[in-house]
Amino acid sequence: MVAGNIAGTKEAVSKALTKGIAPLDIINNGMVAGLDVVGEQFAAGEMFLPEMMLSAVAAREGMAIATEGIDKGQLKPKATMVIGTVKGDLHDIGKNLVALILNSRGFDVIDIGVDVPEEQFVNAVREHKPDILGMSCLMTTTMVGMKDVINALIKAGVRDKVKVIVGGAPVNQEFASQIGADYYSRDAGSTGALLEKVVTQIQGTR
């Protein structure tokens, strides 16, 4: 799975199930451990985005086989995240990468799409009660929409219910701080590790 061998991962998971290894053991001791290796290699600059993406696809496919026969109640997601590209912006590559990587790490990711107006972000927060809200954009003209979303969250009285993370080519830490986002991630690859830490912090405060 670390090497991005999708067919090999599926086969290995199927074999493990045939041998009677419990699905949760396969996930926690096999796949999650593998994804930790992927995260470490990425952070160390030994693995890059396309290779990481391939590992994430392999994990997703393996996970689907591992979880086929088990009670979904046992599979509590690490956290729930609502993610979308802000109003006026149709770019979805970065958003989709983040969703894929977080999904493979056991997050429940609710993708609300592209060109999402602020009220739709607010409604999604109300409906899904996520731990994290992620916003993406690719253009300097649409990045200001992130501030509109945060203002709308404040106005709706739900800003303190969710951690907000922003990313996208024109966005930087300074901008994230200016608009009142909690976190900024410079690329899809490092978002997974960052949000793992965020989730640990959130759970520590509950």
Added chain:
Amino acid sequence: MTPRERILAVFNSEEPDKIPVCTYEAFIRESPNWAKKLQKRGLGVIRHAAISKPSSWLLIFWQPSSSRMDARYTMNNYSEKGIRKYRLTWETPIGSITGVLASNPKDYSELVTSPAPVEYPVKNPSDWRVINYFIKDMLDNLGPNYQEFEEAEKDIGDNGVTVFYNHLTAWQSAWIFLAGPERAVIDFHEQKDEIQEFIELVKLWNSRMAEIAAGSPAKFIDIAENITDMTSPTYYRKYCLPIYEIYSKQLKGTDKILGAHMDGRLGKLKNEIAESPLDVVESFSLPPTGDISLSEAKKIWPDKMLFMNTAPHMAWAKPEEVRKYYEDIANEWGGKKGLLLEFSELLPPETVEAHLSAAMDAFGY
């Protein structure tokens, strides 16, 4: 110096009187008023023109109005939630594929429209066969045609230069325009026959285009790569560098320069770019958009020219801050050779004139 002389001085590794400040012509085509005042002060214009017919298999794939092929297409324009979209279906004897392009509602429509795929045409590995058919069909008709380029050069005169803006290499076109990141990453990893043929066809296309470019009036051959995080060192070595080598060999002995549009974070590729035969890193982006400073770029790529993108993170800064930003850049670069500032990626329309004006102030216009 005229804007043209200034830009050509950089192309020729000579010292211009001022660091050229330019805009892609596409950004002033539909709304030229903002640029007129700046052109009087010396703003240069970089126009892109074709040197062959058909011009580019990828461009014609998505904009098939001028196609002359056996493959047939249907195009359906429509609007969805206020967004302009068009659905394109290509039908070939070996199958059909469909994709959808959409224009971003806030994508600077008054400057230029740059539609992006919202439905990729390659959804299954077998769809590459249709793409391959399409490229083969176009390859059969590919030949030099310098008329458009020569007319563009004549028309632009002293205001700027015309550049041959070539389309992307195989991996870049696959993940950006044809299959999307996930499908592309899987298919390029699995390397089934269809994808190997696609890679070979793109190589063949570029071999022919390199011959055409070598005999063309274009001084600067620019490959529109859009390199960013989705291109790892392995992918860059495998799919980009071999194509650059093809051009470099063909252009040897001519006075032409070769570049690639690389506006993303290039830190992980700095060694590969250093080893590449590229003369120009085009649309080079400084931090925070990019991740290599001007000083570092100068150090690691001493033989390369930088055509630097205007800074999007300064889009909303005050004119005096923008001016200071570019004054610092001029000081950091420490000369006028080998550097050109270009409006090559989009700034918010209402900020462009003031931004470029401040940059021109900083560079002594």
